[in-house]
Amino acid sequence: MKKYIVAVVGATGAVGEEIFKVLEEENFPIERLVPLASSRSAGQEIEALGREWRVQELTHDVFEREGVEIAFFSAGGSVSEEFAKSATKAGAVVIDNTSFFRMQEDVPLVVPEVNAEDIAEWKRSGIIANPNCSTIQMVQVLAPLHRVFEIQRVDVSTYQAVSGAGKKGMEELVNQMQKFFAFELDSVEPEAFPHRIALNLIPHIDVFMDNDYSKEEMKMINETQKIMHSTFPISATCVRVPVLRSHSESITIRFKNKVDVKKAKEALQQAQNVVLLDDLDQKLYPMPSIATDTNQTYVGRVRVDNFDDHILHLWCVADQLRVGAATNAVRIAQKWIGLEA
Numbered sequence: 542m543k544k545y546i547v548a549v550v551g552a553t554g555a556v557g558e559e560i561f562k563v564l565e566e567e568n569f570p571i572e573r574l575v576p577l578a579s580s581r582s583a584g585q586e587i588e589a590l591g592r593e594w595r596v597q598e599l600t601h602d603v604f605e606r607e608g609v610e611i612a613f614f615s616a617g618g619s620v621s622e623e624f625a626k627s628a629t630k631a632g633a634v635v636i637d638n639t640s641f642f643r644m645q646e647d648v649p650l651v652v653p654e655v656n657a658e659d660i661a662e663w664k665r666s667g668i669i670a671n672p673n674c675s676t677i678q679m680v681q682v683l684a685p686l687h688r689v690f691e692i693q694r695v696d697v698s699t700y701q702a703v704s705g706a707g708k709k710g711m712e713e714l715v716n717q718m719q720k721f722f723a724f725e726l727d728s729v730e731p732e733a734f735p736h737r738i739a740l741n742l743i744p745h746i747d748v749f750m751d752n753d754y755s756k757e758e759m760k761m762i763n764e765t766q767k768i769m770h771s772t773f774p775i776s777a778t779c780v781r782v783p784v785l786r787s788h789s790e791s792i793t794i795r796f797k798n799k800v801d802v803k804k805a806k807e808a809l810q811q812a813q814n815v816v817l818l819d820d821l822d823q824k825l826y827p828m829p830s831i832a833t834d835t836n837q838t839y840v841g842r843v844r845v846d847n848f849d850d851h852i853l854h855l856w857c858v859a860d861q862l863r864v865g866a867a868t869n870a871v872r873i874a875q876k877w878i879g880l881e882a
Contacts, residue, residue, distance in 0.1 A: 544572035545878075548609040548633070550624065551616030552576030552587060552596050555708045556638055559867035560613050561589035563836070567871055570878070575607045578616070599624060604631035611877075613870055614638060629667030634877060636669050636870050643670040643764060650767050652677050653872045654813045655684040660876050669873050672768060673760040674865025675699050675779065675788055678838045680768050681864075682792065682857050685812040687769065689804060690796035693851075695775045697761065700782045700789040701746060702829060704861045709733045714783055734781060743781040755779055787829035788865060789858045793846075800853045802845050809840050814864075819843050827858035835860055836868045 547564070551557040557576075564571065576587055576596045583598035597603060599620070604612060604627055612628040614621045618641035625635045625642070642648040647666045649659040663669050672680075679697060686692065703710035710733045717739035720726045729737050736743050747756035754762075758777040765775055782789075810817045818827050819841040827839035838859040846852035859865060 542570050543878075544570045545610045546573045546575065546608050547571050548575040548577055548604065548607065548612040548628070550577045550599055550612060550614045550620065551638075553578045553582045553585060554615060555704065555711070555862055556615040556866045557613075558587075559862045560615065560870060561587070563863065563867045563871045565590050567875065569871065569874070573607075575603070575609055577603060601627040604628040604633055609633045611636070611874055613874075615866065615870075625668060633667075634663055634669065634874075635667060636671060636873050636877075638671045638866050638870055640673065640760060642666070642668050643672060643760075644767065645670075650764060651873050651876075652680050652768055652869060653876050654815075655680050656768050656770070657876050660873065660880060663877065669877065671866065671870045671873065672764045673757070674705060674861040675701060675757070675777075675790065676761050676764040676768070677865050677869050678788065678857055678859035679761065679790055679792065680765055681812065681815055681838045681859075682809065682840050682855065683765070683794065684769060685808040685815070686794060686796075686805060686853070687771070689808045690798045690800055690853075692771070692773050692794055693797050694773055694795040695765070696793040697775070697777050698791045699746075699761075699777065699779045700784070700791075701779060702782065702784040702786050702788055702861055703733070703738060704786040705746070705781070705788065705865075706733045710738075711785055714738050714785060718783075738781060738783050740783060742783075744778065746779040746781055784829050786834075786860055786862060787832040787858055788861045789827070789829060789856065792855050792857065794853045794855075795849075796851050796853065799850050800845050802843060802853070805853055806843055809843070814838060815840060817841065817843075827856060829858055832858040832860050832864075834863065836863050838864055 577599040615638035618639040713733040757779040761777040826841035840857040842856040
């Protein structure tokens with residue numbers, strides 16, 4: 542099998558670190574790694590694939606100089622905006638983890654379990670976009686149910702871990718909890734979030750738009766429709782919760798066809814990279830503690846509405862750094878290799 546020169550932009554960030562782990566776990570065909578970051582992090586050593594690699598400074602010419610063939614970007618939208626085209630001009634395929642390219646018409650937005658066929662459009666821009674973390678786990682659950690019952694509407698409330706804000710968000714929760722146990726929580730000044738996150742819930746992720754939805758909520762709405770090639774209405778309420786890793790979602794789905802809960806569970810059981818955990822007698826249902834550091838989306842509490850047999854309610858959980866970012870990106874790259882082979 543051909544091996545590839547692989548760059549990771551944002552190599553020292555939370556998602557970058559997970560990408561290295563997933564590449565190793567998946568035995569990805571790598572000839573050489575090119576870890577890239579800002580000048581502040583250049584020169585650091587990172588450990589991946591059983592050896593040390595020196596982080597290089599991200600520049601416009603590094604992709605051509607290093608012969609990069611696959612470039613994972615996970616350093617923020619402004620970095621992707623500035624440098625992604627330099628990578629594609631050098632002949633690399635860019636798999637972008639930021640929101641910058643997601644809704645651009647010539648850029649496929651891909652969750653491999655749902656719309657892997659869209660990867661074939663990558664040559665239009667040289668870029669494949671990785672969706673929002675909350676979108677990824679939701680469409681993995683929606684797609685198999687849509688094929689069976691045909692979705693008419695989706696309402697989702699998210700319970701998003703601080704990992705969604707990267708290392709700074711995770712550190713802020715830990716630091717605030719330490720302050721709590723030292724009876725100093727009242728003195729905490731929030732930085733990563735608009736309010737204190739320890740022992741709190743914040744119904745505010747990203748900025749608010751003119752329609753009073755947050756940008757995070759609109760990402761879930763618009764991205765889901767693009768990925769699933771559908772226009773069924775969606776409403777989202779996104780909430781930050783004091784959980785370190787793994788996002789949870791409560792999803793209500795209205796279908797065109799009457800729902801059979803047994804068939805719904807069978808569809809979910811057969812869905813790729815989805816794990817059904819739904820045994821109430823054994824108190825078995827998805828939780829962040831189960832999903833963290835895994836590559837699956839867990840779904841449970843599957844039940845038909847008490848008043849409308851066209852409505853299904855369920856609960857799903859997935860690791861935001863893995864399923865919601867690094868794992869999805871690596872799976873896109875694996876599918877891309879299959880197309881190019």
